Amino acid sequence: MDDVRWLSADEQEIWRAYLSASVSLAAHVDRQMRQHAGMPMAYYEILVRLSEAPHRRLRMSELADASLSSRSRLSHAVAALERNGWVERRPADGDRRGWVCSLTDEGFAALAAAAPGHVTTVREHLFDVLTPEQLRTLREIGLAISAGLKPACDAARAEDAQDTQDAEDTQDPCDE
Structure with a gap:
């Protein structure tokens, strides 16, 4: 391990400040989403990505990439969103292996209800400071x-x- 470029004291302070801020902000936003919208931030991000997509639908692989999620984690999240009636998953047209996820009207309503609290939290704890x-x-x-x-x-x-x-x-x- 002689070739390791160890962090200087200043770099260590920068790293810890970044890590503390990013982890704390993500946890705070997730907590707000769970308490006020009844969903974790990861589900909100999936709904946002679908709401911004043409016809409110994306292939599962595209949705995983857009939401920065692994395909297996996305599959579990989409299953939970399906149980809520917020999304539907169907085979892709003309592609036996592909799957498409669509945002339902109920999912769009849940997203619209969650958005004000989310934006307020992000504004107060990131943009306003x-x-x-x-x-x-x-x-x-x-x-x-x-x-x-x-x-x-x-x-x-x-x-x-x-x-x-x-x-x-x-x-x-x-x-x-």
Whole structure:
């Protein structure tokens, strides 16, 4: 481990400040969503992505990528959303292996009811505590981190897709 580039004291402080802020904010937003909207943030994100898609539907693989979720985690979340009547999952037209997830009117109503509380929480705990310059910097930082992670994330998605494909060869994804 002699070639490890250990963090300096300043870098350690930056890392811990970033980690504390990002984990705390994510937990706070998730808690608000659960308490006031009856759903975790991950479900809200799925509903948002579907609401923004043409005809309010996406292939499951596209929805997983858009919502930054693994395919297996997405499948479980979509099953729960189906039980609530907020989404429907159907085979893709002309593709025996593909599945499409659609946002129902009930799901859109649940999203519309949850949105004000979510936006208020994000505004109060992110946008209102930072200056315009800090917000521009935060955007740049987020884009840089995402770009730096893209190769590893793409590889993980490809691996996840292969694992899912192997499972689909033996199991219907609606049975999960």
